Each structure stands twice: as C-alpha cells, then as structure tokens.
Amino acid sequence: MNDAATDGFDSSVADRLAAEALIVDVDGFEGPLDLLLSLGRTQKVDLRQVSVLQLARQYLAFVDKAKALRIELAADYLVMAAWLAFLKSRLLLPPDPAEDDPSGEDLAAHLAFQLERLQAMRDVAAKLMARDQLGRDFFARGVTQEVERVRKVNYTATLLDLMQGYARIRTKDEFRPYVMDRDAVFTMEQALERLRGLIGFAGAWTDIATYMPDGWDADPARWRSATASTFAASLELVKEGKVEIRQSDAFAPIELRRTEAQ
Amino acid sequence: MTDDTEFQSDRPVEQGEDRQSLFEAPPMVEQERMVEAILFATAEPVTVKDLNDRMPHGADAAEALVHLRKRYEGRGVNVVKVGDAWAVRTAPDLGFLMQKETVESRKLSRAAIETLAIIAYHQPVTRAEIEEIRGVSVSRGTVDQLLEMEWVRFGRRRMTPGRPVTFVVTQDFLDHFGLESARDLPGLKELRAAGLLENRPPPGTTPQVGEGDLDADEEAQEGQSELFED
Amino acid sequence: MTDDTEFQSDRPVEQGEDRQSLFEAPPMVEQERMVEAILFATAEPVTVKDLNDRMPHGADAAEALVHLRKRYEGRGVNVVKVGDAWAVRTAPDLGFLMQKETVESRKLSRAAIETLAIIAYHQPVTRAEIEEIRGVSVSRGTVDQLLEMEWVRFGRRRMTPGRPVTFVVTQDFLDHFGLESARDLPGLKELRAAGLLENRPPPGTTPQVGEGDLDADEEAQEGQSELFED
Numbered sequence: 001m002n003d004a005a006t007d008g009f010d011s012s013v014a015d016r017l018a019a020e021a022l023i024v025d026v027d028g029f030e031g032p033l034d035l036l037l038s039l040g041r042t043q044k045v046d047l048r049q050v051s052v053l054q055l056a057r058q059y060l061a062f063v064d065k066a067k068a069l070r071i072e073l074a075a076d077y078l079v080m081a082a083w084l085a086f087l088k089s090r091l092l093l094p095p096d097p098a099e100d101d102p103s104g105e106d107l108a109a110h111l112a113f114q115l116e117r118l119q120a121m122r123d124v125a126a127k128l129m130a131r132d133q134l135g136r137d138f139f140a141r142g143v144t145q146e147v148e149r150v151r152k153v154n155y156t157a158t159l160l161d162l163m164q165g166y167a168r169i170r171t172k173d174e175f176r177p178y179v180m181d182r183d184a185v186f187t188m189e190q191a192l193e194r195l196r197g198l199i200g201f202a203g204a205w206t207d208i209a210t211y212m213p214d215g216w217d218a219d220p221a222r223w224r225s226a227t228a229s230t231f232a233a234s235l236e237l238v239k240e241g242k243v244e245i246r247q248s249d250a251f252a253p254i255e256l257r258r259t260e261a262q
Numbered sequence: 263m264t265d266d267t268e269f270q271s272d273r274p275v276e277q278g279e280d281r282q283s284l285f286e287a288p289p290m291v292e293q294e295r296m297v298e299a300i301l302f303a304t305a306e307p308v309t310v311k312d313l314n315d316r317m318p319h320g321a322d323a324a325e326a327l328v329h330l331r332k333r334y335e336g337r338g339v340n341v342v343k344v345g346d347a348w349a350v351r352t353a354p355d356l357g358f359l360m361q362k363e364t365v366e367s368r369k370l371s372r373a374a375i376e377t378l379a380i381i382a383y384h385q386p387v388t389r390a391e392i393e394e395i396r397g398v399s400v401s402r403g404t405v406d407q408l409l410e411m412e413w414v415r416f417g418r419r420r421m422t423p424g425r426p427v428t429f430v431v432t433q434d435f436l437d438h439f440g441l442e443s444a445r446d447l448p449g450l451k452e453l454r455a456a457g458l459l460e461n462r463p464p465p466g467t468t469p470q471v472g473e474g475d476l477d478a479d480e481e482a483q484e485g486q487s488e489l490f491e492d
Numbered sequence: 493m494t495d496d497t498e499f500q501s502d503r504p505v506e507q508g509e510d511r512q513s514l515f516e517a518p519p520m521v522e523q524e525r526m527v528e529a530i531l532f533a534t535a536e537p538v539t540v541k542d543l544n545d546r547m548p549h550g551a552d553a554a555e556a557l558v559h560l561r562k563r564y565e566g567r568g569v570n571v572v573k574v575g576d577a578w579a580v581r582t583a584p585d586l587g588f589l590m591q592k593e594t595v596e597s598r599k600l601s602r603a604a605i606e607t608l609a610i611i612a613y614h615q616p617v618t619r620a621e622i623e624e625i626r627g628v629s630v631s632r633g634t635v636d637q638l639l640e641m642e643w644v645r646f647g648r649r650r651m652t653p654g655r656p657v658t659f660v661v662t663q664d665f666l667d668h669f670g671l672e673s674a675r676d677l678p679g680l681k682e683l684r685a686a687g688l689l690e691n692r693p694p695p696g697t698t699p700q701v702g703e704g705d706l707d708a709d710e711e712a713q714e715g716q717s718e719l720f721e722d
Contacts, residue, residue, distance in 0.1 A: 030602075030603065030626070030627070030628050031626070031627045031628030032627060033626070033627020033628070034626075034627060034628070036627075076628075101696055102695035102696035106695040106696070107694075107695055107696075109695075110692070110694050110695050113688075113692060114625075114627070116686075116688065117625060117688045118625060118626065118627060120683055120686070120688045121606060121609050121610050121613065121625060121626075122606060122609075123679070124609050124613060124677070124678060124679045124680075124683065125605045125606050125608070125609035127678040127679055128605075128608070128609055128612065128669060128677070128678060129605060131669045131670060131671075131678065132584040132587070132669075132670050133597070133668055133669060133670070134581070134667055134668045134669075134670065135593075135594065135595040135597060135668075136587065136594055136595075136597065137584045137587035138581045138582045138583065138584045138586075138587060138670060139299070139302070139303035139581065139582040139587075139590050139593050140303070140535040140536075140579065140580075140581060141302060141303070141532060141533070141534065141535045141580060142302065142303045142304045142305040142306075142593060143304075143305045143306075143349070144533060144534050144535045145352060145360050145533035145534070146360075147360055147361065147362050147533075147534075147546075148360060148361045148362070149361075149362050149364065150361050150362065150364070151364050151366070152364065152365045152366070153365075153366045153367075153368055154365045154366065154367045154368070155367075155368050155369070155370045155374075155407070155411055156367050156368070156369060156370065157369070157370040157374075157375055157378070157438075158439075159439045159440065159441075161370070161375050162375060162378060162379050162382065162439065162447075163379070163447075163448060163453055165372065165375040165376045165378070165379040166376070166379035166380070166382075166383055166453070167453050168376065169376055169379070169380065169395060169396055169397075170453075185399070187393070187399045188399065189399065294568070295566075295567055295568035295583065295586065296568060296586060296589055297568070298567060298568030298569055299568035299569055299582040299583060299586040299589060299590070300568075300589055300590070302532075302568070302569045302580070302582060303582050303590055303593050304592070304593065316589050316592075317589065336525075337525060337528060338524070338525035338526060338527070338528030338529035338530075338532065339528055339529055339532045350532065352529045352532065352533055353525065353529060356525065356526060356529040359526055359529055359530055359533075359546055359547070360529075360533060362546065
C-alpha cells in the first residue's frame with residue numbers, strides 16, 4: 001500500500017515537474033523545503049554535491065514565475081525566497097572578515113544537510129512501509145483467549161486459633177455444670193419457623209403477641225426472649241415481602257398480616 | 263490438470279512437464295506450515311474443504327493435518343477437531359494459565375472459629391448442639407461460610423425428632439490444620455497443659471461472670487448482637 | 493525461598509527438602525509448553541515478566557522462550573520478539589494464504605508516513621524537530637492519527653525551555669512492522685553513519701547557543717541511548 005503511495009507520489013512529482021514550465025502548483029508541495037528538494041533532484045546529482053547557489057536561483061525563478069502568474073504564495077515560501085536571496089548574495093560576495101555571522105558556505109552546507117536529511121527520511125519511510133506488516137503479511141492469533149480474573153478470598157485460621165476458640169468456650173463451662181441453660185432462649189430461627197407456619201392464616205391485621213409460642217409466658221426471661229425473636233422474625237418476613245407490619249403508636253400493639261398476592 | 267496431461271499424450275512432452283510442475287503441490291512439510299498458519303490466524307475452526315480452498319492447487323490439507331496434529335501432540339497447544347472443522351486450542355491441562363487468581367487472605371471471624379472448633383471436637387454435631395455449647399445462636403452465614411470453604415460438610419441426620427442434620431469436618435479441614443484425624447485435636451487436658459485453658463479468658467473476650475445463671479442475660483445479648491451483625 | 497533454606501542450614505534437612513520440592517519449578521519442557529500456551533492464547537505480545545507472573549513459582553520464561561523460539565524456526569508460525577515482549581506470528585511468506593484475515597488498514601497520508609518515520613528514527617523527538625526536518629508545520633491531525641493508532645506515544649519532556657513533549661514509537665509499532673526493537677529499523681546504521689540522525693542546529697542560530705547547544709547535544713545522546721536501550 002505504501003509502496004504504491006510513495007510510488008504514486010514519485011510519479012505525481014515527476015508529472016508535476018514536467019508540467020511546471022506552465023503551471024506553478026504550489027499546493028502540490030509540502031512547503032519550501034519540499035519544493036527545494038524537488039528542484040535539487042532535477043540537478044540529478046547526489047544531494048551532498050547539490051549546488052545550493054543554483055538551487056537558490058531555481059527557487060527564486062520559481063517564485064518570480066508564481067508572482068507573474070499572480071499566484072498567492074504562502075508566507076513561508078516568501079520567507080524562504082528572501083533567505084535564499086540573502087544566501088545567494090553571501091555565496092557570491094567575498095566574506096567580510098569583520099563580520100561574525102556564519103559564512104555563506106556554512107549556511108549552504110546546512111541547507112544541503114536539511115535536504116539530504118529530508119530525502120533520507122523519505123527513503124526510510126518507504127523502506128519501513130515496504131516491510132512485512134502485521135495484518136497484511138503476517139498475522140496474529142485469530143482467536144484469543146482472555147485471561148480470566150478469579151478473585152478468591154482465602155480465609156485463614158491456625159490450629160492455635162481453633163484451639164483458643166475452643167478453649168474460650170470450654171473455659172466458660174469450667175465454672176458451671178454442663179446444663180441446658182439455653183432453654184430460656186427462643187431463637188430467631190425457631191420464631192421464623194413458627195411464623196412461617198402460621199402466617200398463611202393472617203389475612204387480617206393480627207397482634208404479633210398472638211404468635212408467641214405457647215407456654216413461654218410463665219417465665220419473664222423466656223417471654224422476653226420469645227418476644228424479641230418473634231419480632232425479629234416478623235421483620236425478616238417483611239423483608240422477604242411475605243407480611244406487612246404496622247404499629248399505630250409507640251408501645252402500641254404491633255400488628256401484621258400476610259401480603260396479598262398481586 | 264494432471265489428469266488432462268495424461269490423456270492428451272499427443273502434446274509435446276516438455277509442455278506437459280511444464281504444466282505439471284506449475285501445478286505441483288508444495289512439499290508436505292510446506293503444506294503443514296500452511297495449515298499451521300491458517301489454523302493459527304483464523305478466528306473460527308476451519309474445515310478441510312476451506313483449507314484446501316485456501317491452499318495451493320494440489321495440496322492435501324487432510325494429510326497435512328494428520329502430520330500437524332501429531333506434531334502438536336503433548337505440546338502446550340493442540341490441533342483439535344471441533345465439529346467437522348479444525349482449530350488450535352490450549353492443551354486442557356494448561357487451562358489454569360488462562361486464569362489469573364487474586365487471592366485475598368482474611369482472618370476467619372471469631373464466631374466462625376468457635377463454630378468450627380465445636381464441630382471439630384464434637385462431630386457429628388447439630389446446629390442446636392453447637393448453639394448449646396457456644397451459648398449463642400449460630401447465624402446461617404457462619405455455617406454457610408464453613409461449608410463453602412469446604413472445611414465442614416453435612417454428616418448423617420440425627421435419629422432424633424425432627425431428624426436434624428449434623429455437621430462434620432472435612433479432609434480439607436484436616437489438611438489445612440495438619441491433622442491426621444479430628445481425634446488428634448488436643449484434648450482439654452492438653453489445652454490446659456499448653457496454657458490455653460486458663461481460667462482467665464484470653465484478652466478481648468467477654469469477661470467471665472463467675473456464677474452460672476447470671477451470664478445467661480449477657481449471653482442472650484451477645485446472641486442478639488450477633489443476630490444483627492450479618 | 494530456596495535461598496532461605498540454603499542459608500538456614502540448622503533446619504532439619506527433611507524440611508528443607510520438603511520446601512524445595514514444594515517450590516521446584518516444573519521441568520523445562522513443561523515450562524516451554526506453558527509459554528507456548530500463553531503466547532498462543534493472545535494476540536498481544538506478552539512480556540517475560542508477565543509470563544513469569546503467570547507461570548508457576550520458579551519458572552524461567554526467558555529460558556523457555558529460547559527453546560520455544562528455536563522449535564518454531566521455519567514453521568508456519570514463529571515466535572518473535574517485540575520490544576521486551578514476545579508473540580507468535582504467522583511466517584511472513586505465508587501471508588498470501590490469509591486474504592480472509594487481512595485487515596484493510598487505514599491509508600496513511602504521506603505526511604503521516606513521513607512523520608512516523610521521523611519519530612521512529614529520531615526518537616525521542618519534539619514536534620518542533622519534526623517540523624524542522626520536514627520543513628513544514630505538522631498538522632495536529634497527523635500526530636493525532638499516529639497516537640490514535642497507538643504507533644506513537646508521548647515520551648519524556650525535553651529539558652529545554654518550554655519543556656516540550658517528545659514522541660516515541662510504541663510496542664504496537666514494532667509489532668506491526670515486525671521489528672524486535674527500534675535498533676532494527678531499516679537503514680538506521682547507514683543514516684547514523686551519514687550523520688543524518690544528528691540534531692544539527694542551523695549555523696549562527698540564536699544567542700543562547702552555548703547552553704542550548706550543550707543541551708541539544710545531551711538530548712541527542714540521550715535520544716540515541718534510548719533508541720539503543722530496548
């Protein structure tokens with residue numbers, strides 16, 4: 001593709017050069033340096049040996065022609081023209097030993113260097129584009145496999161943690177006989193189980209107290225535990241969307257009913 | 263084409279030879295390279311017909327595939343048949359390389375450790391029994407976590423009313439803690455000998471209330487707070 | 493880890509051995525398979541570091557790559573170096589088989605191609621330097637296009653007045669043109685020998701010559717060395 005591009009460019013430059021006697025196509029050049037390079041190439045010599053003086057004359061003639069044809073020249077073409085006119089005079093006149101400015105030869109050498117460098121860059125650009133290219137001459141893997149990111153939480157515990165944990169529990173037991181003292185606790189799981197069984201019947205608003213387990217009202221501690229767990233369980237059911245809950249006022253009875261299917 | 267030349271024997275021999283060499287299939291090793299490149303660069307699996315269509319005239323993709331497949335045997339990628347087409351795929355045993363694991367280490371919560379310890383020391387044990395021993399209700403999440411870590415699994419159901427499930431520790435658990443069996447867990451005596459069973463609780467735990475029943479309330483509170491934690 | 497065990501010779505031998513075997517790298521032939529699988533799984537070049545990160549502890553991807561590269565020499569796909577990363581690519585001589593896979597690349601303007609070449613050969617290079625070499629101002633769009641294609645990126649700022657940004661070529665650029673490093677750019681040596689990569693300021697420019705020149709020299713050196721780093 002680039003070969004074609006550069007070739008196309010070359011041929012179009014050749015075309016332009018051929019037609020130049022009549023048409024000054026300034027737009028066809030990428031600036032004064034490009035124009036100078038084209039002019040330099042018509043000298044058909046190595047750019048190192050290019051005659052900058054001749055080049056300056058060619059350029060100035062070109063600019064004069066453009067002016068005669070009333071072609072608007074961009075400012076940088078005119079700047080270059082002025083500089084080349086200056087360079088020309090420097091090259092033609094003997095150097096003034098009193099002056100500290102760079103000699104015409106130095107300036108000319110630098111211009112030649114610039115031209116050679118630009119040409120060199122164009123040559124390597126063509127070489128680069130002529131290389132085998134990915135997706136055109138050689139190819140990458142057609143089907144790729146993404147690396148899957150797996151986030152893993154690794155919980156750690158040492159045997160010491162385990163033993164200390166167990167010791168902690170058993171130490172509590174050291175101080176009292178191993179008894180079932182948990183019978184004063186009505187767990188939320190128990191309350192939830194109980195509520196789930198009964199809630200189907202609660203079509204109308206019913207006081208939460210009616211769901212308390214039987215026989216737990218004798219002991220205040222048990223009653224307290226049962227109240228707390230039943231309340232927590234009913235909240236859980238509200239969260240699940242199974243029941244609605246309301247309380248008209250602080251300390252007023254808490255009522256619930258099952259959510260009607262919609 | 264080769265058939266043609268055979269039949270038209272009246273043609274000059276040189277021409278026939280010319281045409282033959284013109285259409286001669288590339289050497290098999292070249293064909294193998296071609297199949298290799300096509301399978302590599304194509305997104306979809308490629309059928310033998312497609313391969314032959316894309317390769318120079320006279321090539322035998324099926325044969326090249328046989329060679330290529332053999333060449334990739336035991337390699338990091340293999341030539342595999344997908345339906346009636348062929349593709350290059352990662353060797354199954356190297357799938358783990360396609361995963362990037364980020365591992366986060368977290369300390370197991372106190373509730374989980376205690377629950378785990380109880381299961382280890384008392385297995386098989388029901389949830390109610392765990393709660394009995396810990397003195398607080400065990401949240402669903404705690405047991406789920408231990409199950410998920412595969413340190414605990416369900417044991418046989420207890421033959422008591424309600425047929426509750428029991429929990430036991432797993433081989434993974436034993437491996438993690440470097441135990442031959444749960445029986446190797448140090449007993450109470452050894453815990454005491456190791457200074458782990460002092461009558462003072464380790465720092466940071468609930469202060470011990472001397473007499474039994476008094477701490478029931480506290481326990482209940484602890485249970486509650488745990489109930490609302492997760 | 494193994495170092496540890498070597499130094500702490502007072503440890504029981506069995507333990508040291510245990511730990512070593514625990515972290516022993518897989519055999520080189522296995523490592524080669526792993527590198528093969530990883531490189532085949534992705535279209536992007538993978539760095540040696542990434543390879544080592546993904547392979548088991550103790551693996552030496554760099555060595556495995558040497559073997560793998562040799563194994564794929566002359567095959568339909570090759571193991572190629574791209575900057576400091578590695579990739580598998582089809583052999584360039586088989587491009588003709590891949591018409592189907594060919595992606596119509598965006599046509600670059602002449603200005604873009606020249607600008608790209610200047611960046612590649614002169615990197616790190618400022619916009620002003622590109623303009624100085626081309627003799628015209630570089631349009632924003634040209635550089636933007638190259639940045640967008642991810643063939644060039646911003647390099648370090650130049651330590652000269654105004655601290656201008658510099659441009660350098662990317663790994664994608666190397667990958668696209670099949671270059672191991674910027675050192676392998678075609679004709680680079682000749683250009684350097686001819687002095688055409690020097691940053692030669694126009695004679696008699698500017699009163700700030702002294703400092704400016706020194707800086708420029710340093711920069712040029714830095715640029716060169718960067719080109720040679722890889």
